[in-house]
Amino acid sequence: MPRLLLIHTGGTIGMAPGPNGLAPVKGLVESALSARLTDDITLVANVFNPLLDSASVGPTHWNAMLEAIRAHPGVPTIITHGTDTMSFTGAALSQALVGEGRRVILCGSMVPLGENGDAEGNLSLAIEASQQEGEGVFLAFAGQLLRAEGLVKHHSHDPISFRALPQAPLPQPKSRTFDERKFAILTLSPGIAADTLAAALATLDGAVLRVFGAGTVMACPVVLKAFEDAVKAGKRIRAVSQCEGGGIIPGSYEAGAGLWEAGVENGGDDTPEAALIKLWLN
Structure with missing residues (x-):
């Protein structure tokens, strides 16, 4: 039976209103994704603990994503992630995974699931994109599937927040993970x-x-x-x-x-x- 790996890092897509504003809610993204899968696909979930605002995502978290991806050879992956540092994660995974034959779809939203915004559409697009052929890292957002190596977040709150700038062909990296250099x-x-x-x-x-x-x-x-x-x-x-x-x-x-x-x-x-x-x- 085909499998789909979900790496849920956090971000607006998996938040809900709380006493002090939007905050992450465990299980929200997993349930929404499972409900949209066909019966022949098995979901494998890897959920960050704690869930992160993407402002806190950095090299150690990129390594954790890479480790989870590589632990499931041949399995397409959806990564739910906040939008603020989506462009950094897109570049990191695109370059680190060159030549490994992986298909990774990043997904986030400007409005949380269940709030009549863009989250549901972006998640459905991510599922559809994950089942297509071809390797690479992409962002499913606002009805578009964008290559993730040259993402730019050009608007802080509009639903159409990203564009993808053309980049030179990615070289085979000398390192496949991120060290502690500054x-x-x-x-x-x-x-x-x-x-x-x-x-x-x-x-x-x-x-x-x-x-x-x-x-x-x-x-x-x-x-x-x-x-x-x-x-x-x-x-x-x-x-x-x-x-x-x-x-x-x-x-x-x-x-x-x-x-x-x-x-x-x-x-x-x-x-x-x-x-x-x-x-x-x-």
Whole structure:
């Protein structure tokens, strides 16, 4: 009998009103999913304890998801998850699972189950998508099945909250799980102090750097020296554009030359989330 793996991490889809607002309710997602399955599919549930707001999801939880997926070879998977960090989890699982032949469908909602919102439709779409052919990680949301390696949450509360940006083909990762190294996303802004960047980089093993436009940076030798010193210390810095589309194009502007001379990596079309995961896995 075919099986379907549910990994329920938490998020709005599995919440209900409580005395202090929306809070996770155990069994809600499992019951809703079971009720929508045909009789010939056996549901295998892996439920996080405690259930998490996605703001708390990080590398250790990605490892837990990967462990559960790999413990059920050949079984399609639905992961219910909050929307706030869905793009990070999408990038993490997409890159970690390259070449393993797995089909994983992420699912969440802006309104909980039972509240006449988007949850039921998203869950039904996830079930349908899980039974289709083909490997990869996808997001079932607002009537669309989106590839998850380049997700962007572009709206904080609209039902159509996500879009998927095209990404370069995913490489085979050097690592299949997430270690305890410290990475972060840093954003350039006019007037940012070089010592602020240097202090942040000193505490990190590497960083994604959101730069201007097609790959430019302020004409400040001290800022560029902070990047150069970090790279010389063995810290990887991967540049991505602050623009949602277009990516990085080295050589477009002289104002970007200092980045590459300092040893900063070209993130190309990477979303910040995808670039962050590449620091861990590649």
